[in-house]
Amino acid sequence: MYKVIIADDDFLVRTYLKQMIDWEAHGFTIAGDAKNGKEALRLIEQERPVLVITDICMPVLDGIGLIHEMRDRGLPGHILVLSGHDDFSYVHEAMKLGIDDYLLKDDLTPENILSFLQEHLQSVAEEQENLPVSSEELARLGKEKLREDFFTSFQKSDMAEEELLHMAKRAGLPETFRFAAACRISLRGWQLRRQQFSPDDLASFQQAFIEMCQTFFGHQQPELLG
Structure with missing residues (x-):
């Protein structure tokens, strides 16, 4: 501005x-x-x-x-x-x-x-x-470029974790992170169907849903919100 x-x-x-x-x-x-x-x-x-x-x-x-x-x-x-x-x-x-x-x-x-x-x-x-660029401004721009490169590589997921850790360190970012994925699933008419379930039916449905998520996203236990 x-x-x-x-x-x-x-x-x-x-x-x-x-x-x-x-x-x-x-x-x-x-x-x-x-x-x-x-x-x-x-x-x-x-x-x-x-x-x-x-x-x-x-x-x-x-x-x-x-x-x-x-x-x-x-x-x-x-x-x-x-x-x-x-x-x-x-x-x-x-x-x-x-x-x-x-x-x-x-x-x-x-x-x-x-x-x-x-x-x-x-x-x-x-x-x-x-205008001439100061050394401080050059350092700031360089750091921003390193961060952009890190997040680009992180999103592509085509680099080894050790390389990403090295890039994060050079960019001045926290070196502790983990890969994660989020998925939002909406069930049609869920509120109405949920009212029709008995507690046992709901527990069975939830277990089946978890197993479905494991099939899609791998064998790790998914965390369900909502």
């Missing part, structure tokens, strides 16, 4: 932005929201979002100041600026600072937000793919 930070001094705008679309369905998660640029900057440093949606006019630190601080501190992230009709001089300055786009608050609709996300989501995904 790509993290998003919302900065706006209007509580209703922040709430509307968080609820206007299903963010997670589009690969995003709201990592936090702030009522001024100073709070937003702290969140951005902490969460490192890929997208910041910020109002231009805010107390303490406005949108322009927030963008300046992000650039000065080398904080990455795409930026969508929200503005009013009288904020074009600020928007022009924001564009010079390298924001991705701006939206008038009158045009703040789910369709326009989705259009922005669809336009920039691909570039975000490409950037993520080109």
Whole structure:
């Protein structure tokens, strides 16, 4: 999930932005929201979002100041600026600072937000793919691959138990396990038929059923549930 930070001094705008679309369905998660640029900057440093949606006019630190601080501190992230009709001089300055786009608050609709996300989501995904992978991440990915290989081999049941134990150890999995099988059998009209059985008939039926299961699944005693 790509993290998003919302900065706006209007509580209703922040709430509307968080609820206007299903963010997670589009690969995003709201990592936090702030009522001024100073709070937003702290969140951005902490969460490192890929997208910041910020109002231009805010107390303490406005949108322009927030963008300046992000650039000065080398904080990455795409930026969508929200503005009013009288904020074009600020928007022009924001564009010079390298924001991705701006939206008038009158045009703040789910369709326009989705259009922005669809336009920039691909570039975000490409950037993520080109990031260098840390040694810790490589180790994690390697461990996941070992686990996938183990479960694939376990399901195929074409390897000796000793080999599976070795694979489990390499993948960091518990080395004590046993093979098992589960089978669900439904008997038609069982509740009605069961009422017609005497205790002796039921015991005989259960014994016959167990013997049938042994024939199908081998000579081990099956465990019957239900």
